[in-house]
Amino acid sequence: MKRRNALxxxxxxxxxxxxxxxxxxKTTPLLTEEYTSNxxxxxxxxxxxxxxxxxxxxxxxxAEAAQEIGLxxxxxxxxxxxxxxxKYGLDCAISNGANLGIPNGFNEPNNHEELLRQYTELIxxxxxxxxxxxxxxxxxRREMTxxxxxxxxxxxxxxxxxxxxxxxxxxxxELLNSKVNHKDYMCDRTPWGAALVEKxxxxxFKLLYDIYHMQIMEGDVIRTINDNHQYISHYHTGGxxxxxxxxxxxxxxxxxxxxxxxxxxxTGYISQEFIPKGPKPIESLDESVxxxxx
Numbered sequence: 001m002k003r004r005n006a007l008x009x010x011x012x013x014x015x016x017x018x019x020x021x022x023x024x025x026k027t028t029p030l031l032t033e034e035y036t037s038n039x040x041x042x043x044x045x046x047x048x049x050x051x052x053x054x055x056x057x058x059x060x061x062x063a064e065a066a067q068e069i070g071l072x073x074x075x076x077x078x079x080x081x082x083x084x085x086x087k088y089g090l091d092c093a094i095s096n097g098a099n100l101g102i103p104n105g106f107n108e109p110n111n112h113e114e115l116l117r118q119y120t121e122l123i124x125x126x127x128x129x130x131x132x133x134x135x136x137x138x139x140x141r142r143e144m145t146x147x148x149x150x151x152x153x154x155x156x157x158x159x160x161x162x163x164x165x166x167x168x169x170x171x172x173x174e175l176l177n178s179k180v181n182h183k184d185y186m187c188d189r190t191p192w193g194a195a196l197v198e199k200x201x202x203x204x205f206k207l208l209y210d211i212y213h214m215q216i217m218e219g220d221v222i223r224t225i226n227d228n229h230q231y232i233s234h235y236h237t238g239g240x241x242x243x244x245x246x247x248x249x250x251x252x253x254x255x256x257x258x259x260x261x262x263x264x265x266x267t268g269y270i271s272q273e274f275i276p277k278g279p280k281p282i283e284s285l286d287e288s289v290x291x292x293x294x
Contacts, residue, residue: 039286047269048293049091050075050289051272069282076096094269103140106136106153107138107152108139111156139185141185164205170233178217208234211235226264235269238273
């Protein structure tokens with residue numbers, strides 16, 4: 001199950017606006033001349049990326065738009081898509097992982113054999129292509145305690161992470177909210193994720209801190225980033241509430257968040273993972289990139 005389908009299936013309450021607001025047309029994927037005439041050049045202090053699943057357009061069109069905006073990556077792609085973005089001089093900052101879906105992760109021992117098989121196939125391919133990070137998920141609780149789930153995750157991840165160490169790949173578990181979008185998801189708070197990183201004790205296992213999701217679950221975003229940045233290798237954005245544009249229509253002030261991330265010494269990617277609600281999705285993307293361009 002692809003990430004976009006997983007998110008939509010697990011987010012029935014927001015599914016209607018998701019489908020509508022994700023849409024665009026092939027005739028207007030790029031920035032208009034009127035828009036670009038007043039557009040500022042990116043400062044170059046932040047590596048910007050974008051998640052493909054948010055945009056209902058061919059990957060080639062999104063890659064072309066990303067190149068025009070000045071992004072360095074289009075991410076959450078499957079191996080057949082890596083070459084497409086490379087044609088545009090772009091990286092895939094983090095690749096999709098196993099195809100079991102977000103609810104079916106490493107906290108369920110019955111998944112371990114299949115997860116290991118898929119990551120064993122994917123990790124060498126990613127390393128050969130130059131991909132640095134591959135995503136993974138804890139899975140849903142299904143009445144499992146956090147302690148048991150962490151133990152199960154550690155057992156299942158250990159051989160995957162050992163293989164990742166050999167190939168110089170980061171395995172990255174995403175923090176997701178279990179309040180609105182991903183009911184019952186286990187890795188839904190930073191302390192739990194950080195404890196799992198400590199338990200595995202490998203430099204090749206880190207967290208994806210999704211700002212949208214963790215604002216819903218924890219708030220106190222900047223303090224959390226400052227206290228836990230050593231466990232984090234990737235960041236996603238999104239407006240709260242609604243997961244739409246990160247401008248003044250929502251409650252977070254992203255320039256301060258981006259400055260805080262940069263101040264930790266972070267040199268990875270900040271990726272836009274919001275669902276465009278405005279009539280011109282690529283202009284919304286460009287606006288959001290500039291908001292984070294500190």
